Structures are given as structure tokens and as C-alpha cells.
Amino acid sequence: MRNGPQEARVEQAAVICEQMESIMNFKTLALVWVAALSLAACGKKADDTTAVDNSTYANTTATDVNAAGSNDAMAAPASGGQAFVNMAAASDAFEIETSKLAVTNGASAAVKKFAGQMITAHEGSTAKLKALTATLSPALTPDPALSAEQQQKLADLKTKQGTDFDTAYATAQVAGHQQTLDTLKGYAATGDVPQLKTFASGLAPTVAAHLNMAKGLKS
Numbered sequence: 001m002r003n004g005p006q007e008a009r010v011e012q013a014a015v016i017c018e019q020m021e022s023i024m025n026f027k028t029l030a031l032v033w034v035a036a037l038s039l040a041a042c043g044k045k046a047d048d049t050t051a052v053d054n055s056t057y058a059n060t061t062a063t064d065v066n067a068a069g070s071n072d073a074m075a076a077p078a079s080g081g082q083a084f085v086n087m088a089a090a091s092d093a094f095e096i097e098t099s100k101l102a103v104t105n106g107a108s109a110a111v112k113k114f115a116g117q118m119i120t121a122h123e124g125s126t127a128k129l130k131a132l133t134a135t136l137s138p139a140l141t142p143d144p145a146l147s148a149e150q151q152q153k154l155a156d157l158k159t160k161q162g163t164d165f166d167t168a169y170a171t172a173q174v175a176g177h178q179q180t181l182d183t184l185k186g187y188a189a190t191g192d193v194p195q196l197k198t199f200a201s202g203l204a205p206t207v208a209a210h211l212n213m214a215k216g217l218k219s
Helices: 003-073 078-107 109-135 148-157 163-188 192-217
Strands: none
Touching: 078 109, 078 148, 078 163, 078 192, 109 163, 109 192, 148 163, 163 192
């Protein structure tokens, strides 16, 4: 009978120990579970971030490539037949505009006469060029936009009057006709469009005559 209470206390202590052990096991499992969830969340965030970065890179790369392609297309210069007809049209436009200035701003009768002849001649060559390029396959459209050098010379002539204008105009006409003559001869020899080669070779003698006339204005 004396061992009864003692055995009860031992049993009670054993129960308490089991309960504590269960609690500790539960806490351990809970911590492991929380840690697992945290790792999973971190992994998902990393995957999402990587996906966003990859998407951003892909979009940026595509945009850069498209932009580069667009810039290349815009910057690509004309070549071959198109470049030639553009040069010829711009040359005509330059001669016409500067010669119109000569009619009003020049002092010499010789300069004014030469200017009138240039207006008529280059308006005629412009019309012939447009008619010819329209018959080509594929058709070409001459672009008469002046070069930066031509624009600068035209702007400079607009600031001059009288004999100062005559001198500057004669200089511009010699340089312009020489450049045009060189281009015509070059294209007539090595051009890629037969009809334009014929046009260039046929126009060269006229331009050479204009060049000699322009040189006479300077003497």
C-alpha cells in the first residue's frame, strides 16, 4: 500500500513527459513547415523576378533592334540610278534658283544674259529627266533637294548685290557645272541604267558648253 502513491506519481510524471515531448515535436514540425513555406515563397519570387527580367530584356532588345532597323532605313543613301537622277535634279534646281537671283541682284548685262539662258536650259533638262524616269521599270522619281553645299551657296548669294553678286555667282556657276559634268561623264561610263547612261552622255556636251560660258564670266 505504501508504494501506491509513489507509483501514481511516477505514472503522472511519465504522462507529463510524453505531453511535453509531443509539444516539442509539434513545435519542431511547425518550424519546419514555416521554413519550407518561406523557402517556397522565396523561390517563387526569384522565378517571377527572373521571368520579368527576361521579359524586359526581350522587349528591350526587340525595341532596340527595330529602332536600329528603322534608323538604318531612314539613313540609307540613294544609290545607282536613283542617286544619279537626284543629283541631276538638284543640279538643275540649283542653277535655276541662283540664276533667278542673278536676274534681279546682278549688275553685269553678261551675267543677266547668262542667267536667263541657264533658267531656260535647266528647266528643259528637268522636264526631259522627269519624262525619261517615268518610263523606266521600275520608275524613278527625281528628288531636287539641294545638298548642304548648294544650300549654303544659295544662301550666300542672297546676301549679295551688284558686282559682289556677279563675282560670287560666276564662281558658283563654274564649280557647279564642273561638278555636274564630272558626274555625267562618270555615270555615262559606269552607270547601271542604260537609258540614264544615254541621257548622261547626251547632256554632257551641253553642260561642258555652259561651263566654258561660266568661265568667261570670270575673265
